Amino acid sequence: MKALSFLIVPLVLSSINCFASEANPITQIDKLLKRHVDEKRKSANLAGLGAIVIQDSKIIGLSVSGERKKGDGVLVSQKDLWHIGSITKSFTATMIARLIEKGDLKWDTSIKDVFPDEKNIHSEWNDVTLGNLLAHTSGATRNFSLLVSLKNPNAGSERMAARESAVRNILSQRPEATPGGTFVYSNVGYTIAGVIAENKAGASWENLIRKEVFSPLGIKSGGFGAPKDIEGKLSQPWGHKKLFGFTKSGKDDNTPIIGPAGTIHLSLNDLALYADEHLQGIQGRSSFLKRESFQRLHHPNLNSYAYGWVIGPPEELGVGTAHWHNGSNTMWYALLVILPDINAAIAITSNDGNFKVAEYSAWEIVKRLAKPLEIAHKKSMSSGAVKSAGY
Structure with a gap:
């Protein structure tokens, strides 16, 4: 594993042409990011917006704009925590890959392997594997019932029991789609995968994420649910979200039962740290997981979905393949994009669940940064070639 170094040197940027002509264009990106984040946040009327850019394992841009609570005047900060919604899915898949390398699980561990004598599980679930669950081809329905969504069990054994109970209820019924042959994006499927990990490792999903992902990567800000606001003083x-035409602010989140599908929060710096480890892993330069594990996590299946990653952007960026995922709990939005061909990653977060507007703004920022990052990468590669040749 490799720690990110911090490099931000803001300079004036007048145009992409000027950017391309600079001897060291990478130093321009922070200024470019600041402009786009502020412009997009204002034009989209989002409560807050943040973004971070890494390239060559360096943070080369970090910017935030807006308020912690709309209308209260307390500004977001670069150290704030952000709910990342379904980007959590890649954390769950990464944790499972760690357990597989330890021998606790296998990619083809099946439902019947975990519940071998359970008579209440429908037979069509028996051969559904972890791989099916992580690729959304298990046949599981998209979401749990309203009754489950209203539950808020305490962390630890109570939450583990509630999670397993919700999963067992799903498994007692016929899968919604044919397992293995149909793509159905499913928070339920990832929760089942989380319960399998809990069952085999003997620890809660939350503790497994702390032990297998947060701790070894040095992620100190990671937690679960909406970021805690100490004593209601807008410390986070x-x-x-919009409700009947009005903006509602709060600290609500989805039920923690679906934690494995989408309840992680963390800082932009730590999200960049996580992204960089996957970027290095894709390129075979990480010791966090074996190369074949990273290849499995990022190999596309049906609908271009890997294990917690979509391979290929919704729009052509012109800088090679993109590995990405977004997320929202209806009150927050986040997007994480890895661009292996230019050795870069971009994370964008918002404390505004206006999904379509936040999503459009996030991808616009990515599109505007893609070419400058490609220019910076080419300059870096050219400079590296000159140095290696001894000139």
Whole structure:
């Protein structure tokens, strides 16, 4: 594993042409990012917006704009925590890959391997594997019932029991789609995968994420649920969503039962640290997991979905393949994009659940940074070639 170094040297940027002509264009990206984050946040009327850019394992841009709670005047900060929604899925798949390398699980561990004598499980679930669950081809329905979504069990054994009970209820019924042959994006499927990990490792999903992902990567800000606001003093951002034409702010989140599908929060710096480890892993330069594990995590299956990653952007960026995922709990939005061909990654977060607007703004920022990052990468590669040749 490799720690990120911090490099931000803001300079004035007048145009992409000027950017391309600079001897060291990478130093321009922070200024470019600041402009786009502020412009997009204002034009989209989002409560808050943040973004971070890494290239060559360096943070070369970090910017935030807006308020922790809309209308209260307390500004978001670069150290704030952000709910990342379904980006959590890649964390769950990464944790499972760690357990597989330890021998606790296998990619083809099946439902019947975990519950071999359970008579209440429908037979069509028996051969569904972890790989099916992580690729959304298990046949599981998209979401749990309203009754499950209203539950808020305490962390630890109570939450583990509630999670397994919700999963067993799903498994007692016929899968919604034919397992293995149909793509159905499913928070339920990832929760089942989380329960399998809990069952085999003897620890809660939350503790497994702490032990297998947060701790070894040095992620110190990681937690679960909406970021805690100490004593209601706006020490952290609140989430926002539109309700009957009005903006509602609060600290609500989805039920922790679906934690494996989408309840992690962390800082932009730590999200960049996580992204960089996957970037290095894709390129075979990480010791966090074996190369074949990273290849499995990032290999596309049906609908271009890997294990917690979509391979290929919704729009052509012109800088090679993109590995990405977004997420929202209806009050927050986040997007994480890895660009292996230019050795870069971009994370964008918002405490505003106006999904379509936040999503559009996030991808616009990515599109505007893609070419400058490609220019910076080419300059870096050219400079590296000159140095290696001894000139």
